[in-house]
Amino acid sequence: MLTTNPFDDDKLHEECGIFGIWGAEKAASFVALGLHALQHRGQEAAGITSFDGAHFHSHRAMGHVAGNFDRDDVIARLPGRTAIGHVRYSTTGETALRNVQPLFAELSDCGFAVAHNGNISNAMKLRRTLSRRGSIFQSTSDTEVIIHLVATSTQSTPLDRLIDALKQVEGAYSLLVLTEEGLIACRDPLGIRPLVMGKLGEATIFASETVAFDVIGATFIRDIEPGELVVVNDTGIRSFRPFEAAKPRPCIFEHVYFSRPDSVVDGTSVYEVRKNIGAELAREAPVEADIVVPVPDSGVPAALGFSQASGIPFELGIIRSHYVGRTFIQPSQEVRNLGVKLKHNANSALIAGKRVVLIDDSIVRGTTSLKIVQMMRDAGAREVHFRIASPPTKHSCFYGVDTPERAKLLAAQMSVEQMRDYINADSLAFISIDGLYRALGESRDSLQPQRCDACFTGEYPTTLTDAEESASGAALSLVASR
Numbered sequence: 001m002l003t004t005n006p007f008d009d010d011k012l013h014e015e016c017g018i019f020g021i022w023g024a025e026k027a028a029s030f031v032a033l034g035l036h037a038l039q040h041r042g043q044e045a046a047g048i049t050s051f052d053g054a055h056f057h058s059h060r061a062m063g064h065v066a067g068n069f070d071r072d073d074v075i076a077r078l079p080g081r082t083a084i085g086h087v088r089y090s091t092t093g094e095t096a097l098r099n100v101q102p103l104f105a106e107l108s109d110c111g112f113a114v115a116h117n118g119n120i121s122n123a124m125k126l127r128r129t130l131s132r133r134g135s136i137f138q139s140t141s142d143t144e145v146i147i148h149l150v151a152t153s154t155q156s157t158p159l160d161r162l163i164d165a166l167k168q169v170e171g172a173y174s175l176l177v178l179t180e181e182g183l184i185a186c187r188d189p190l191g192i193r194p195l196v197m198g199k200l201g202e203a204t205i206f207a208s209e210t211v212a213f214d215v216i217g218a219t220f221i222r223d224i225e226p227g228e229l230v231v232v233n234d235t236g237i238r239s240f241r242p243f244e245a246a247k248p249r250p251c252i253f254e255h256v257y258f259s260r261p262d263s264v265v266d267g268t269s270v271y272e273v274r275k276n277i278g279a280e281l282a283r284e285a286p287v288e289a290d291i292v293v294p295v296p297d298s299g300v301p302a303a304l305g306f307s308q309a310s311g312i313p314f315e316l317g318i319i320r321s322h323y324v325g326r327t328f329i330q331p332s333q334e335v336r337n338l339g340v341k342l343k344h345n346a347n348s349a350l351i352a353g354k355r356v357v358l359i360d361d362s363i364v365r366g367t368t369s370l371k372i373v374q375m376m377r378d379a380g381a382r383e384v385h386f387r388i389a390s391p392p393t394k395h396s397c398f399y400g401v402d403t404p405e406r407a408k409l410l411a412a413q414m415s416v417e418q419m420r421d422y423i424n425a426d427s428l429a430f431i432s433i434d435g436l437y438r439a440l441g442e443s444r445d446s447l448q449p450q451r452c453d454a455c456f457t458g459e460y461p462t463t464l465t466d467a468e469e470s471a472s473g474a475a476l477s478l479v480a481s482r
Helices: 027-036 072-074 125-130 145-153 158-166 251-256 270-284 300-310 335-343 369-377 416-423 433-439 467-479
Strands: 016-022 045-051 056-064 082-088 103-106 111-120 170-178 182-187 197-202 203-207 219-223 230-233 237-238 290-292 317-319 344-346 353-362 382-386 427-430
Touching: 016 111, 016 170, 016 182, 027 072, 027 082, 027 203, 056 111, 072 158, 082 111, 082 170, 103 145, 111 125, 111 145, 125 145, 125 290, 125 467, 145 158, 158 170, 158 182, 158 230, 182 203, 230 317, 251 270, 270 300, 270 382, 270 433, 290 300, 300 353, 344 369, 353 369, 369 382, 369 416, 416 427
Parallel strands: 290 353, 353 382, 382 427
Antiparallel strands: 016 082, 016 203, 045 056, 045 082, 103 111, 111 170, 170 182, 182 230, 197 203, 197 219, 230 237, 317 344
16 A cells, blocks of 8 residues: 655654643543644554543544544543543554553553553563563553553552563653553653643643643643653642663754654754754755755755755745645555655746755655655756755664664665765755754763764664664574575
8 A cells, every 4th residue: 555645654753642631621622632733743543541530431543633532422431530642653563453552451459541652672572571471462562561560560559560660661751651549740761752741720731742732722831851750649749750860862853853843842942943953054065056945844944944044045845735634545656656746746837947955854765855856857946955954864763763674764875975866966965963963052972962863873872672682683593594
C-alpha cells in the first residue's frame, strides 16, 4: 500500500504524545481536546482511560482523535474527574489495537493505566527476564514492560513499585500513570522527552507540549524536571526525586521538527528557535538567489529566518493542500507521481525563471528532497539551492523517534556533495551542530553536550542494551555463516 502523503513519509516521526488531567468534571472531554492539539506527535492510533472513583474506563482506536473521540457517546463511556490519553506513532511493536495506549492492567491491589512517550532501550532484555519468571505479555509494546515490573515489584505501595520499576529501565520516558491513589507524572533522569504541567481552575494538567494547554484555555505552570515524579490526588500535589541526579539531555530535535511551532519547549519558543536556525543557516551557507521557498509546513519558520537574515524575499513557492487525508491507493508509478502533486504543488507562475532557495527541516532518506527539486525544475526554476535547518542525520534514534535503520539514512552513506548530486540540486548545505546550538542561545559543550543530539553526532547519552545485543548477535551470525 502507498500513502498519498509522500512528503511526510520521508520525515522522522515522534512516537507519541500524552495528556492527563486531575480534578475536572468530564475529564475525558478535556483529554480528547488536548490530544487533538498533540495529533502531530502520533497519527496511527489514540486512546483515553478515565477513573470515576470506583472503576476504570478505556476506549482505544486506530486512526486520528477526530472521528474516534469527538462523539458524545464515546466521551459518555469515559466518566470521571481524572483521565489520561495518548496518541501513537509506533517505534516499537506492531501497528495493532493491542499496542494502543494507555495500557491498563488490574494488579493485585489496584488498577494501573500508563501512557508513555519515549522508548525503553533495554525493553527486550527485561521482557525476556520477565517472561522466564512467568509474565504473560498481551502486547508487543515496550511500555508493557513497565506494567510487569510494577506487578512483580516487592515494594509496598503503587508509587514505590513504580519507582522500583523505573530504576530498572534505561532510555527515554515521559509517563502518565493513573491509579486509584492519584495521577502520576514522571520524566526520565535525562529529560530526553518533554513533559509540562498546567492548571485549569482547580484541575491539574500534564501534556507533552504547552500547545495542548492553549486549546483548552489552561495556564502553563512549569516543566516537569528531568528525574522528577509528581503525584496529584485529592490531598494535593507532591513532588519526588527518586533517581540519581544526572546532567539533563533533552532532545534537540523537538526544536527542529517534532514540537508544534506554537509550543514552548524548555522555556523557549519553538517558533523563534526555528527562525533563529534559518538565520544561522543564512550566515553559514549564503547563496545568491531570487526567492526563499519553504517546504510546507515544517520549513516555514526557518525559511522566514533565512529570508530576513539574507534579504532574499520569502515566497510560498510550494502550495500544500490541507484537504488530503491519509488516503491509501494501489501502488503504480503513474499514481505515485500524481500523489505528489495531490499533496503539494509548485506555484509555477512564481517559480519560473527564478533562482530558488528551498528550506526544509531535515533530509532522511532523500526521496522527498529529490521529488521537491524536480518539482521546482519542472516549474521552470533556473537554479535550485537546498538549505537544511538541521545537521546531517547520520545516526538512528533509540529514544522514541521512528528513524530508519542507519543504512537507509542518506547522510550516513553519502558526503554532502554526493547528496547534492543525488537530489539534483545546484547546491546543498546543512546548518552546523554549533550553529544549531547558537540558534538555541547556547554553546555546545563537546565534552558533555547539553542536549541529546545523537541523531547528528552519534553521541548517545545512555547505554543501548538491546541495540548492542542485537548488533553483537548479528555479528556472531555473520561469523557463523562464514
